[in-house]
Amino acid sequence: MSSTVTPPVTPPAAVHESRPGEKPLRLDTHNLKSSYCNMCNANTTREEVVLNFGVNQNWDRGQGNLEVSLEHRIILSPFAAKRLSQMLNKLVAEYETHYGHLE
Numbered sequence: 001m002s003s004t005v006t007p008p009v010t011p012p013a014a015v016h017e018s019r020p021g022e023k024p025l026r027l028d029t030h031n032l033k034s035s036y037c038n039m040c041n042a043n044t045t046r047e048e049v050v051l052n053f054g055v056n057q058n059w060d061r062g063q064g065n066l067e068v069s070l071e072h073r074i075i076l077s078p079f080a081a082k083r084l085s086q087m088l089n090k091l092v093a094e095y096e097t098h099y100g101h102l103e
Contacts, residue, residue: 039068049081050074 037053044050054070076084096102 035071037071044078044081047077049076049078051076 037055039054039056040051042049042051051074052070053072053074054068057067057069058065092102
């Protein structure tokens with residue numbers, strides 16, 4: 001009796017659309033991990049913008065103290081943070097056009 005081992009499915013690398021005259025950007029997704037976060041805060045120094053992402057453990061908003069489990073810290077240059085801000089503004093505008101205004 002023989003057994004066959006099926007290798008894990010490897011996700012393809014994503015190819016980011018590029019502007020005319022630019023080379024396509026190939027994104028390697030082999031080590032990509034997803035996680036849920038419902039809280040974010042940010043702070044900055046002259047050289048860095050620090051984003052902390054986590055999960056608010058208190059689902060009852062009437063509770064006194066909030067308990068947040070920080071899961072991820074992303075450190076960006078101010079230039080990368082500005083590009084992220086521009087992308088998020090565009091994404092939220094597109095979302096609101098499709099699904100309605102967010103409060």
